[in-house]
Amino acid sequence: MRITIEMQGPLQRYNKGGQPRAELDLEDGLTVHDLLVSLGMDMDAPWNAALNGTLARPSDKVSDGALLLVFPPIEGG
Amino acid sequence: MRKYLHVNLGDRAVRTEEFQGEASVRAGRHWIAKTLLELGTAAVDPLSPENPLIFSAGPFAGSNFSNANRLSVGCKSPLTGGIKEANSGGTFAFALGQLEMAGFTLYGASREWVVIRITKDGAITFETAAPYMGKGTNEAAALLFEKYGKKVSIALCGPVGEYLGLTAGISITDTDGRPSRLAARGGVGAVMGSKKVKAIVVDLNKMPSFHDRKKLIGAIREYGARIAKDPGIDNYRRLGTAMVADITNRLGGLPVRNFSAGRMVEASEGPFKLGGDYIRELNMSRGGNPTHACMPGCQIECSNVYVDKDGKEIVSPLEYETLGLMGSNCGLADPDQVARVNAVANDLGVDSIETGAMLAVLMEAGLGKFGDIEFMLKVLEDMRLGNERGRLYAQGAARVGAHYKVARVPVIKKQSLAAYDPRVIEGTGISMMTTAQGADHTVGALLMLDTKNMSTAEIVAASLELQAAWAAVDSLGLCIFGRAVTAASTELLVTALNDAHGTHFDASFMRELGMEALKMEWEFNRAAGFTEKDDELPEFFYTEPLAPTNRTARHHSAEVNRCLQQLLA
Numbered sequence: 001m002r003i004t005i006e007m008q009g010p011l012q013r014y015n016k017g018g019q020p021r022a023e024l025d026l027e028d029g030l031t032v033h034d035l036l037v038s039l040g041m042d043m044d045a046p047w048n049a050a051l052n053g054t055l056a057r058p059s060d061k062v063s064d065g066a067l068l069l070v071f072p073p074i075e076g077g
Numbered sequence: 078m079r080k081y082l083h084v085n086l087g088d089r090a091v092r093t094e095e096f097q098g099e100a101s102v103r104a105g106r107h108w109i110a111k112t113l114l115e116l117g118t119a120a121v122d123p124l125s126p127e128n129p130l131i132f133s134a135g136p137f138a139g140s141n142f143s144n145a146n147r148l149s150v151g152c153k154s155p156l157t158g159g160i161k162e163a164n165s166g167g168t169f170a171f172a173l174g175q176l177e178m179a180g181f182t183l184y185g186a187s188r189e190w191v192v193i194r195i196t197k198d199g200a201i202t203f204e205t206a207a208p209y210m211g212k213g214t215n216e217a218a219a220l221l222f223e224k225y226g227k228k229v230s231i232a233l234c235g236p237v238g239e240y241l242g243l244t245a246g247i248s249i250t251d252t253d254g255r256p257s258r259l260a261a262r263g264g265v266g267a268v269m270g271s272k273k274v275k276a277i278v279v280d281l282n283k284m285p286s287f288h289d290r291k292k293l294i295g296a297i298r299e300y301g302a303r304i305a306k307d308p309g310i311d312n313y314r315r316l317g318t319a320m321v322a323d324i325t326n327r328l329g330g331l332p333v334r335n336f337s338a339g340r341m342v343e344a345s346e347g348p349f350k351l352g353g354d355y356i357r358e359l360n361m362s363r364g365g366n367p368t369h370a371c372m373p374g375c376q377i378e379c380s381n382v383y384v385d386k387d388g389k390e391i392v393s394p395l396e397y398e399t400l401g402l403m404g405s406n407c408g409l410a411d412p413d414q415v416a417r418v419n420a421v422a423n424d425l426g427v428d429s430i431e432t433g434a435m436l437a438v439l440m441e442a443g444l445g446k447f448g449d450i451e452f453m454l455k456v457l458e459d460m461r462l463g464n465e466r467g468r469l470y471a472q473g474a475a476r477v478g479a480h481y482k483v484a485r486v487p488v489i490k491k492q493s494l495a496a497y498d499p500r501v502i503e504g505t506g507i508s509m510m511t512t513a514q515g516a517d518h519t520v521g522a523l524l525m526l527d528t529k530n531m532s533t534a535e536i537v538a539a540s541l542e543l544q545a546a547w548a549a550v551d552s553l554g555l556c557i558f559g560r561a562v563t564a565a566s567t568e569l570l571v572t573a574l575n576d577a578h579g580t581h582f583d584a585s586f587m588r589e590l591g592m593e594a595l596k597m598e599w600e601f602n603r604a605a606g607f608t609e610k611d612d613e614l615p616e617f618f619y620t621e622p623l624a625p626t627n628r629t630a631r632h633h634s635a636e637v638n639r640c641l642q643q644l645l646a
Contacts (some may be wrong), residue, residue: 004344008323008354009312020354045308046561047526050327053340053626055527067344069327073309073525073561074320 001028001064005035008071014041017019028063033058046073079285080183082201083192084627086493087126091201096179097318098260099293101578102136104179106162107552108592109151110597112182113160123155123264124188124241132173132232132277135554136577139174139285140293141374143301144556146171148232148249152262153605155271156243156431156473157490157515160601162551163265164519166371166380167249167258168281170554172230176281181548187273194225197280199299206275211236213424213461214248215318217276218256225278230254232277235426238266240463242471243428245270251371251380257393258371261428262517263492264473288579296573303562304376313558314368320353320399321496324524325401330501332406332494334447335437336487339498339623341405351400356383356412364386364388377558379555381414391416398518401496402433407440408447418450421457425483427471432457432473433491485617489516490607500618500628503528507540507632510612511641513598519557520544533632549591596645609638 002025007015012034026035032049040053041047049056050069062068079101083092103111109131112120121127130152137145148170154161173180173232176197183193190206208224209217214235220229231250238245244257245266287293306311312320325331326349335577342349349355357367365384371378371394383395403422404415422429436453438441439445445452460465470477475494478486487494490513504523512520521543528536546564550557553574563570571582611634618630 006327008320027461033431041510050324053327053329054529055328057527068397069324071320071324072312074312074324 001026001062003062003064003066006067006069008069011047011070011072013029013043024070028064030062031058032056032060032062035062035068041070045058047071048073079177079179080199081179082399083184083199084181086187086191087185087203089203089386091189098578098580101179102574102580102582103590104133104135104554105147105149105164105552106151106548106598107594108180109149110160110594110601113151113153113436114597114601114604119601121153123153123158124267126184126272127156128153128271130183130265130268130270130272131180132169132182133180134170134173134178136574137174138170138554139172139177140287140297141284142297142573143304143374143376144372144559145374145554146174146374147551147554147556148260149475149551150260150265152268154492154515155241155267156267157492158263158599159490159515159583159605159607160513162514162624163260163262163267164551165247165249165258165260166375166556167251168230168373169232169249169279170283171373172279174285176280177285183272183274186271186411190273192221192275193277193280195277197282209275210239211616214256215424217256218248218250221268221276221278227254229283230279230281233426234266234269235424236463237425237427237460237471238270240471241267241270242427242460242466242468243267243473243476244431244471246428248426249425251393252373253393255393256426257423258579259423259426259428259468262430263515266426267373278609287577289576292576293573296569296576297610299502299569300566300573301376302564303427303566304559307561309561310377311561313377313524316353316357317367317379317381317394319351319356319395319400321397321524322405323349323352323354325497325502327350328501329623332401332487332496332498334405335441335485336494336498337485339501340625341410344641350410350412351404351415355397356395356534359412360384365390369393372556375556377556383412384412392420395419398496399429399433402430402493403436403453406437407435407453408495409450410448414450418453418457421454424536425457425461427460430495431473431493434487435477436472438474438478438481438483438486439470441485442483444481455539480610486615489614490611492516497522497524498623499614500623501626503531503632504536506614506630507536507637508544510614510632510634510637511537511540511609512544513602519547521547534640536632537637538644541641541644544586544595545591547585547591548594552590609634612638
């Protein structure tokens with residue numbers, strides 16, 4: 001499957017080429033968690049993800065054409 | 078020991094109270110709620126001399142404890158009619174701490190416009206404000222620095238506060254002398270104006286005495302080290318609060334064109350220009366500064382200095398809430414444009430959230446078009462002039478919406494919502510409903526809470542937990558942005574408080590402090606006549622699906638309050 005991944009702030013270093021946004025070709029049926037592990041992300045550092053515009057759980061399955069946004073915890077203000 | 082001044086503006090009598098131990102610690106929102114309850118302020122007219130105006134610094138103020146020099150301004154709000162704590166960065170609380178002051182309360186009203194001067198030898202004098210009247214905050218601050226020297230901190234009532242506009246906040250000078258930090262929300266600037274206090278000028282001095290200075294310095298170092306290496310906080314340093322815009326846009330919870338849509342830019346359309354990544358790159362490429370501390374000693378440095386294409390400063394800071402309410406909510410898509418209106422709002426000394434919401438209500442009423450920056454600048458100019466139209470605009474979104482009979486006015490308790498659509502960002506929505514402060518996101522922002530499958534009861538529980546934690550932080554002069562570290566460092570903080578003031582608190586103190594503050598705030602509002610009906614969201618949030626998620630609000634006040642009362646029982 002082909003997905004688009006956006007990684008914010010310091011998490012960008014795990015993305016392909018350290019870019020904020022990249023297209024990835026991956027095997028089908030990966031979960032958010034497995035996908036991030038395959039990128040070499042430090043899973044103990046706090047992170048959040050949104051899949052196609054809604055907050056995602058690590059166990060959510062990623063499908064072809066998805067947009068995954070990964071970002072560290074933030075509050076706003 | 079700290080001094081607390083009670084200042085009677087009528088006869089200029091000043092009574093000094095000594096705070097020992099615990100009294101120096103229970104500051105900010107806790108002190109404000111307790112004081113206003115004791116004084117019976119819930120029953121007063123908020124623009125009358127009977128409304129006290131409180132300036133409270135936290136227990137670490139005047140030291141370089143990272144992000145521990147926040148200022149709490151308190152009173153009955155003329156905007157909401159309820160209790161108000163408006164919180165600000167800048168140098169004012171730092172200066173109070175350096176003079177070994179916990180704060181002061183202004184009672185009554187002055188006969189003439191005054192500048193209150195507090196010097197490091199402890200003298201407090203009242204000087205004429207004539208040279209500063211009617212001027213923008215930038216010019217007034219420059220004149221005040223010229224008169225009193227650079228080693229001062231200034232709290233300023235801007236031109237809109239002079240005529241008691243309810244969008245007026247109190248401007249506080251930052252570490253570079255800009256009057257661009259604000260105790261913004263709830264019309265506290267109008268209260269300062271009703272007392273004819275134009276400015277308060279406080280000397281900077283040196284680190285104050287503490288009970289065990291050596292141990293405290295150790296805690297300062299340790300807390301600072303934790304802040305420096307936390308990855309979430311590092312995001313604040315790199316991207317500032319603007320990073321939130323990327324998230325809310327993606328989640329579909331960003332206010333767009335008077336809360337009529339939740340996303341401004343689709344991923345396929347290119348970068349979101351109001352977001353943190355874009356703004357950082359653009360600003361840095363022009364020579365701007367993405368990392369800036371608003372308070373002395375703060376290691377989070379979430380502020381920025383935003384420049385134009387020629388490298389000239391437009392505004393500092395350029396923050397998420399303004400990018401939301403004066404930006405996307407008004408149909409602006411370009412950060413240069415938002416920076417421009419932000420700079421004008423700062424010069425007027427007004428709350429950019431309330432002003433942005435008001436502008437969008439005017440656009441909805443058909444007086445101007447969404448995305449028309451010239452219209453926005455004309456409205457702001459009317460506010461500066463204080464002409465008939467300007468004085469109406471200066472009353473904020475609720476009153477302007479009622480005047481023009483607009484159906485869709487995004488306010489709770491007559492205070493405008495912050496940049497989180499409650500149909501999507503439900504946790505923050507419930508915090509904004511239930512807090513006594515009116516629609517205030519800083520009482521408990523739950524941006525990251527995935528509420529899709531959560532019941533009302535579960536979200537209310539999460540909101541209450543966070544509200545208690547942040548009420549404690551707001552009662553200690555700490556910035557809520559240290560959250561990740563503050564929440565994990567309760568023991569370090571309580572030990573540091575005991576070292577600072579010779580107290581004997583244990584780890585349960587923080588939660589108790591926060592819960593007490595919340596309960597007193599709710600008690601004040603009940604005394605002021607609020608009922609659970611006042612917590613309800615405006616109707617359109619419940620009936621109008623929000624594109625692109627098509628969500629509607631699903632939590633009504635009756636159920637929310639039933640859950641809240643169960644938790645508080």
